[in-house]
Amino acid sequence: MVEKKRLEIVLPDWDDDEEEKAPEWFKTTIKASQVKSDRGTVTHAGFLKVALFRLRDGIVAIKNACPHAGAPLSGGSCRGELVSCPRHGWAFNLRTGACLTRPIFELRRYPVKIKDGIVWVAV
Numbered sequence: 001m002v003e004k005k006r007l008e009i010v011l012p013d014w015d016d017d018e019e020e021k022a023p024e025w026f027k028t029t030i031k032a033s034q035v036k037s038d039r040g041t042v043t044h045a046g047f048l049k050v051a052l053f054r055l056r057d058g059i060v061a062i063k064n065a066c067p068h069a070g071a072p073l074s075g076g077s078c079r080g081e082l083v084s085c086p087r088h089g090w091a092f093n094l095r096t097g098a099c100l101t102r103p104i105f106e107l108r109r110y111p112v113k114i115k116d117g118i119v120w121v122a123v
């Protein structure tokens, strides 16, 4: 007679809901005056690569990876509050994060503050 063994599966304690973690502020190496309105400026906030863009009333920070297929949005063309992805041309609103081409996609945005002329980003 064959003895059946029971397998016990232990799942790790998943913690994949980044939205609920309190953001941590990181000082970047970028001066606020270096951020331009016609192109993205790449920097790091901790280990995360972010792209900074200047809007009329301030600076926004987004994850420097297109939500479609990961192209660096810092290399996209900018017009007002819109950036176009350099790979497939999808358009995103930098202020709201909305994708104008495929509305189910959205930019990952991060809070920004300027302290002593230096850009800080919370991720």
Ligand code: FES
Pocket: 066, 067, 068, 069, 070, 071, 085, 086, 087, 088, 089, 090
């Ligand atoms: S990678 Fe950005 S639109 Fe495809």
